[in-house]
Amino acid sequence: MPISITTPLTREKVRNLKSGDSCLISGVIYTARDAAHKRLCELVAQGKELPLDVKDSIIYFVGPTPARPGEAIGSAGPTTSYRMDAYSPILIAEGQTGMIGKGKRSPEVIAAMKEHGAVYFGAIGGCGALLSNCIKKAEVIAYDDLGAEAIRRLEVENFPVIVIIDSEGNNLYETGRAAYLAQNK
């Protein structure tokens, strides 16, 4: 049975999540990808206020397609996470506790996750049409000039993810594949 998670994602909730857990996220999450991360980290470096409250937040690495009239959002699946590796440790240190994306993360990101208590969720890449059904509301809250890369506040219901890397550094990309290969010998 999937674990239901309601935002905000506190450090206590993070500690209970284990690599391999299927989860359904409900509540508010934020979108940001390459360009928005760059700007957020520049603000952190200058000691300025961020346009979102990162404490106990989940950031979804996504740039959706435009919404059609009457729809909350277009297709909205995850983008590859490693491009955010240079930025994630900075935001985790600021209080971010969750990331949704797909693909590998750097040792620096995993170290920051272990140090501060954060979790890396995977959503199924290439399933943007399906995932958009779980997004009930979307509103641009910063960097409108970036188009698809703007920061959006999303209200999600039962958004399906799998814990890839937990706050102890256990990594499903390693263990899942090893388990498959072991039984397939």
Add this chain to the structure above:
Amino acid sequence: MRTISAEKVTEVVRRLCINANCHLPQDVKDRIESFHDAEKWPQAKEILERIMENYQMADEGDRPICQDTGLACVFVKIGQEVHVEGNLAEAIHEGVRQGYTDGYLRKSVVRDPLDRVNTGDNTPAMIYYDIVPGDKLEITVAPKGAGSENMSQIRMLKPSDGLQGVKDFILWAVENAGPNPCPPIVVGVGVGGTFDKAAFLAKKALTRDLNEHNPDPFWADLEKEMLEKINELGIGPQGLGGLTTALAVNIEQMPTHIAALPVAININCHVARHEKEVL
């Protein structure tokens, strides 16, 4: 001489951009479904089910299969007997502009690789021209996402590296990519030519029907062998383990220099989009 108007080209490119992004080709669907039937690892099977559900939903609602609606790669085969009235390149860009705007597709192009300002309409298209005999104009639109494009590789092997070198490089590229390009993937391989021709062949290989093999039996056998070897890696759908790492390996080869063995590997995700129309 046969005359085709630039307006007609725009209209076709517009339609191909929208259709390619919302409707996965049947050959790709068939591959995903047969791997789903063969896949025994529960998590992998479930992911393939979600992938099938996703493209069905895209089909029914005319929605983009993936939010990365890509760079618009446009392959143009133009017959020598065809006269295009107007500006062909501009007609293609206009088709992309209209398709990506009217189809609610994502605008994913920046005007300069370093200043990174979005062009706002997904232009320019990436156009590949091929001049051939005849009076037909064939246009293929293959939207290409960057997640898989970024995992592509090129290497100038030595002739002494031979067949084994080519095989090792293909496996290394897939292993190195791991979960990043949204497996199950389609692997396009270009062997021979020059540095740039090999890369072009690898990209062109991705537009080939997944049920068709290289016409040369040697290369067709290599495609089959590499697909098997890749699917022994255990990376699996989304990199979480399983049989289905790749749906197909398409290889294109051409003559090369006595001192050269260029090999390029262009990776595509399971949203292996391509849509063709002949005018």
